[in-house]
Amino acid sequence: MLGGGTDSSAITMEWALTELIRHPKIMKRAQEELDTIVGMTRPVLPSDLPNLPYLQAIIKENFRLHPALPLGVPHFNSEDVQILNYNIPANTTVFVNIWAIGRDPKVWKKPLEFDPDRFSNSNIKLGGSSYSLLPFGSGRRRCPGLDLAQLMVQYSLATILHAFDWFAQPGIKPEDMNMMETFGAICPKAQPLVAIAKPRLSSQVYNQLT
Amino acid sequence: MEYVFNFWFLVVGAISVLLSFAWLIPKGTSQPPGPPNWPIVGSLFYLSKLPHRSLELLAKKYGPIMYMRLGYLNHIVISNAEMALEVLKIHDADFASRPSSIIGKYAGFEYSDVVFSPYGDNWRLLRKICATELLTQARLKTFESGRQEEVARMVEKIAKYNQEGKVMKLRPIFHELTNNNICRMLFGKYREISDSFLKKEFDELVDCVIEMGEVGGKFNISDLIPILKPFDVQGLERQMKHISNRATNSLSIILNEYRNGNKMVADSTVTDFVETLLSHDGKLDERSIMGVLAVCTHHYNPFILTRCVCNIPSMFINVVLCI
Numbered sequence: 001m002l003g004g005g006t007d008s009s010a011i012t013m014e015w016a017l018t019e020l021i022r023h024p025k026i027m028k029r030a031q032e033e034l035d036t037i038v039g040m041t042r043p044v045l046p047s048d049l050p051n052l053p054y055l056q057a058i059i060k061e062n063f064r065l066h067p068a069l070p071l072g073v074p075h076f077n078s079e080d081v082q083i084l085n086y087n088i089p090a091n092t093t094v095f096v097n098i099w100a101i102g103r104d105p106k107v108w109k110k111p112l113e114f115d116p117d118r119f120s121n122s123n124i125k126l127g128g129s130s131y132s133l134l135p136f137g138s139g140r141r142r143c144p145g146l147d148l149a150q151l152m153v154q155y156s157l158a159t160i161l162h163a164f165d166w167f168a169q170p171g172i173k174p175e176d177m178n179m180m181e182t183f184g185a186i187c188p189k190a191q192p193l194v195a196i197a198k199p200r201l202s203s204q205v206y207n208q209l210t
Numbered sequence: 211m212e213y214v215f216n217f218w219f220l221v222v223g224a225i226s227v228l229l230s231f232a233w234l235i236p237k238g239t240s241q242p243p244g245p246p247n248w249p250i251v252g253s254l255f256y257l258s259k260l261p262h263r264s265l266e267l268l269a270k271k272y273g274p275i276m277y278m279r280l281g282y283l284n285h286i287v288i289s290n291a292e293m294a295l296e297v298l299k300i301h302d303a304d305f306a307s308r309p310s311s312i313i314g315k316y317a318g319f320e321y322s323d324v325v326f327s328p329y330g331d332n333w334r335l336l337r338k339i340c341a342t343e344l345l346t347q348a349r350l351k352t353f354e355s356g357r358q359e360e361v362a363r364m365v366e367k368i369a370k371y372n373q374e375g376k377v378m379k380l381r382p383i384f385h386e387l388t389n390n391n392i393c394r395m396l397f398g399k400y401r402e403i404s405d406s407f408l409k410k411e412f413d414e415l416v417d418c419v420i421e422m423g424e425v426g427g428k429f430n431i432s433d434l435i436p437i438l439k440p441f442d443v444q445g446l447e448r449q450m451k452h453i454s455n456r457a458t459n460s461l462s463i464i465l466n467e468y469r470n471g472n473k474m475v476a477d478s479t480v481t482d483f484v485e486t487l488l489s490h491d492g493k494l495d496e497r498s499i500m501g502v503l504a505v506c507t508h509h510y511n512p513f514i515l516t517r518c519v520c521n522i523p524s525m526f527i528n529v530v531l532c533i
Binding site for chain 1: 240241242259260261262263265266269275283284285286287288289290291292294295296297298299301302303304305306307308309317324325328329337340341344345346347350354357358361362364365366368369371372377378379380381384385387388389391392393395396415416419422423483502503504
């Protein structure tokens with residue numbers, strides 16, 4: 001767990017914040033939602049999270065485009081299996097290309113666009129019951145840390161969006177930010193995000209946090 | 211006449227040969243489509259440095275279920291929601307095992323953790339403990355104040371960068387947050403804590419997980435071409451074994467202290483994961499306990515081919531030299 005719960009959540013947060021810096025209108029809308037639900041006089045509390053549907057949609061959209069494990073963790077069959085008309089011999093390694101499924105143009109309109117609104121009025125869930133969005137896999141081998149990961153990503157993203165305005169580093173236009181990934185066991189941004197934060201709350205609120 | 215006889219003899223012969231093959235092969239035996247397989251390497255050459263992208267392009271040509279041989283091993287690659295449902299729901303139990311790999315052996319403590327463990331009783335028990343005791347909503351709630359403290363520390367750090375007018379790299383900041391948070395859940399303790407009890411062992415363990423991630427994230431040719439395994443041409447197995455031994459030593463010391471009633475943070479009122487896992491002492495073997503605590507995110511991945519394809523010739527040279 002020390003390994004599993006660390007890197008994947010951290011790079012997911014990095015991807016999400018990068019997408020929001022690239023899309024200032026979406027960041028602003030998320031902050032307006034936070035200001036309405038949380039207000040400007042106290043920090044975000046974990047109990048606020050279920051009341052932030054737009055933030056949740058941003059997180060789903062981020063998982064759709066940037067799953068931490070684009071090919072999941074390999075599955076394996078110890079006996080022959082018949083799928084549709086195909087025979088899969090025993091001892092075959094199975095990869096589910098989660099990354100490609102999240103960008104399938106037959107399922108997702110304008111698949112390369114970062115558009116959290118595609119999840120408003122949709123009942124697509126992250127837990128593995130919607131097969132077009134599988135950041136945690138599905139079935140009995142689904143990621144056991146799913147709830148923890150969602151909690152961490154939601155709570156920390158909500159807090160840093162509520163507490164700060166975020167900008168790309170000087171000299172780089174938001175729309176020119178490099179969005180390529182590198183491939184390893186997990187898939188982080190190839191160029192680590194460098195950004196500037198400006199506080200947006202009064203100093204009393206920051207004091208309440210610490 | 212003789213020719214006619216020979217002709218029919220050949221036709222009947224040919225049909226019976228074909229039929230006997232058809233009879234030998236069970237129904238629906240066709241293999242999913244896929245790119246051509248070359249000797250030894252199979253389809254490795256069709257993959258780029260970003261294999262998920264190469265596989266997406268291949269799937270456009272060969273379809274949502276593809277067969278590929280990588281090295282000597284059979285692989286299938288699933289690329290749309292319908293086929294994912296077929297594999298992960300309808301055939302969930304059939305495909306619930308894990309392939310063997312050196313990362314599963316060393317980072318997964320001989321395949322005994324919840325991620326790398328093959329489908330079977332040990333995995334079922336681990337999965338049950340994770341799902342009903344460790345990672346439930348109620349249990350996660352008990353760590354809420356710890357999470358809040360960690361997020362507050364992160365905000366403080368970001369504010370400090372701003373005061374100093376500096377741009378900041380976010381990845382290390384996020385990484386520290388998630389790492390501290392997990393450590394608090396496992397041991398009730400995070401890295402910077404001043405308390406020095408078991409500090410050496412704890413720091414060693416965190417280092418091992420990071421190092422294992424670095425080594426384990428590398429592509430291991432012997433996983434795909436098992437004949438190379440005894441030669442450990444890249445030296446990865448040796449490195450992993452060393453890291454795994456160090457992690458095992460540290461964890462043994464930590465677990466023994468817990469068994470003697472000494473928690474990592476003596477005054478902590480929150481039940482940490484080590485305590486929960488040790489309550490299953492006897493049912494869970496030592497390796498599984500260690501595996502659950504340490505398991506590395508850098509899952510086995512035969513697609514880490516960045517270095518692989520260009521390195522194949524030099525690896526063979528190494529093998530020849532070894533012999």
